[in-house]
Amino acid sequence: MAFARHGFEGANIRDIATEVGVTHTLIRYHFGNKSDLWKAVIDDMYARLNAAMSKDQAGGFDLRTKEGLRAWLRFYIGYCAKNPEQARIMINESMVRSERLDYMVGHIRRSHRALIPVFRHLMKDGVVPDMWLVSFFYIISTMCQMPFVLSTTIERLYGVDMTSEPAIEAHYEAVVAFMLGEPPRHQLQWPALPDWAKQAQAS
Amino acid sequence: MAFARHGFEGANIRDIATEVGVTHTLIRYHFGNKSDLWKAVIDDMYARLNAAMSKDQAGGFDLRTKEGLRAWLRFYIGYCAKNPEQARIMINESMVRSERLDYMVGHIRRSHRALIPVFRHLMKDGVVPDMWLVSFFYIISTMCQMPFVLSTTIERLYGVDMTSEPAIEAHYEAVVAFMLGEPPRHQLQWPALPDWAKQAQAS
DNA sequence: CAACATCCTTTCCAAATGGAAAGTTTTTGT
DNA sequence: ACAAAAACTTTCCATTTGGAAAGGATGTTG
Numbered sequence: 001m002a003f004a005r006h007g008f009e010g011a012n013i014r015d016i017a018t019e020v021g022v023t024h025t026l027i028r029y030h031f032g033n034k035s036d037l038w039k040a041v042i043d044d045m046y047a048r049l050n051a052a053m054s055k056d057q058a059g060g061f062d063l064r065t066k067e068g069l070r071a072w073l074r075f076y077i078g079y080c081a082k083n084p085e086q087a088r089i090m091i092n093e094s095m096v097r098s099e100r101l102d103y104m105v106g107h108i109r110r111s112h113r114a115l116i117p118v119f120r121h122l123m124k125d126g127v128v129p130d131m132w133l134v135s136f137f138y139i140i141s142t143m144c145q146m147p148f149v150l151s152t153t154i155e156r157l158y159g160v161d162m163t164s165e166p167a168i169e170a171h172y173e174a175v176v177a178f179m180l181g182e183p184p185r186h187q188l189q190w191p192a193l194p195d196w197a198k199q200a201q202a203s
Numbered sequence: 204m205a206f207a208r209h210g211f212e213g214a215n216i217r218d219i220a221t222e223v224g225v226t227h228t229l230i231r232y233h234f235g236n237k238s239d240l241w242k243a244v245i246d247d248m249y250a251r252l253n254a255a256m257s258k259d260q261a262g263g264f265d266l267r268t269k270e271g272l273r274a275w276l277r278f279y280i281g282y283c284a285k286n287p288e289q290a291r292i293m294i295n296e297s298m299v300r301s302e303r304l305d306y307m308v309g310h311i312r313r314s315h316r317a318l319i320p321v322f323r324h325l326m327k328d329g330v331v332p333d334m335w336l337v338s339f340f341y342i343i344s345t346m347c348q349m350p351f352v353l354s355t356t357i358e359r360l361y362g363v364d365m366t367s368e369p370a371i372e373a374h375y376e377a378v379v380a381f382m383l384g385e386p387p388r389h390q391l392q393w394p395a396l397p398d399w400a401k402q403a404q405a406s
Numbered sequence: 407c408a409a410c411a412t413c414c415t416t417t418c419c420a421a422a423t424g425g426a427a428a429g430t431t432t433t434t435g436t
Numbered sequence: 437a438c439a440a441a442a443a444c445t446t447t448c449c450a451t452t453t454g455g456a457a458a459g460g461a462t463g464t465t466g
Contacts (some may be wrong), residue, residue: 009213094356105359116403132393135377142349153297156308174338190335200319
């Protein structure tokens with residue numbers, strides 16, 4: 001989506017319209033002004049996120065155990081990999097204090113409220129070390145999101161397509177190893193590195 | 204800087220100029236077109252980063268030990284906290300494939316090349332678990348950067364000023380705890396959470 | 407001091423962009 | 437089938453924005 005790629009100011013209704021094959025005035029007719037369109041996008045985004053979360057959470061895992069945490073991480077990392085625009089939009093709007101940021105924070109707060117008790121449990125049970133909750137939240141979420149948000153950079157830098165299944169799997173294993181201190185159970189063939197990185201290994 | 208806040212397309216030379224107190228044509232005279240200005244900003248950004256890195260690395264720490272890693276993390280997190288625009292610009296440009304992204308990748312590659320051998324060492328010595336190098340890189344760097352990149356959101360969400368010393372310190376302790384599995388050595392008074400988050404704790 | 411280059415301002419332009427207004431087609435309810 | 441409402445298009449406008457051009461001020465050098 002254009003808002004994810006160019007930010008609110010960089011995106012323009014006309015391009016969005018032609019992308020969908022309509023005129024820019026039609027978009028205005030249905031959504032109102034640019035801010036209204038943006039809000040509609042955000043609402044839809046969170047609706048889809050919540051739908052995916054609750055569906056898979058009902059279908060499954062108890063976040064308070066290591067096993068459940070692993071399952072949740074696999075789900076969440078997969079979701080981030082397939083919907084990187086969502087994190088991109090949110091990051092874009094975090095760059096400057098704005099009315100849009102406040103609107104977004106309403107959604108974020110609801111998500112976080114649901115996860116806080118779970119995260120506290122993980123600490124209490126010693127699954128993860130005790131730490132400041134805010135840090136824990138942003139460490140976890142950015143760990144899962146950022147490699148996919150930055151996929152174009154990683155592609156240019158390491159020649160790896162982060163949206164590919166092996167890369168997603170490798171990253172999942174890395175996150176689990178990092179969080180739980182457990183090395184990958186089945187030895188993975190990690191996506192190969194380019195020459196400049198391999199040579200750096202030697203030095 | 205405007206490029207960090209609004210992205211390349213969202214920023215405009217005229218506003219940048221008035222911010223500095225000159226006319227927009229003067230900026231054009233000195234830097235050329237908008238892309239040239241952007242490149243000059245990036246070059247300066249990396250020059251300052253490299254200066255800070257090499258100065259403090261010379262003054263210091265051996266990244267291959269736990270102690271050294273801790274010291275480096277403290278430095279790097281502090282740097283990220285005080286220069287969040289740097290990560291912001293890079294993230295902005297990662298949103299879409301562009302000539303600017305390629306330009307940036309040149310700088311990034313140099314930084315990464317210097318760190319890869321160090322990171323490999325950390326894994327070989329068992330300081331951190333074995334994992335895919337690309338994941339490790341982005342886990343580490345985003346852990347250190349993102350809370351400060353997203354400081355406006357965190358402020359609105361948790362009422363915490365991430366740029367304050369206690370918040371930086373708390374985050375540093377969290378990162379160390381997360382990476383090395385070591386709980387904070389001296390018990391910190393973590394910045395307080397707002398009511399909505401405390402109540403979530405109870406449930 | 408005169409010629410020249412550097413630095414900076416003023417003025418202008420064309421394209422892009424958000425938005426308004428008015429008109430046309432399609433759908434819907436009766 | 438017909439009137440009203442909803443959906444959509446065309447046309448236009450004011451503002452913003454990157455950029456070009458020309459002129460003026462301020463050194464700088466022989």
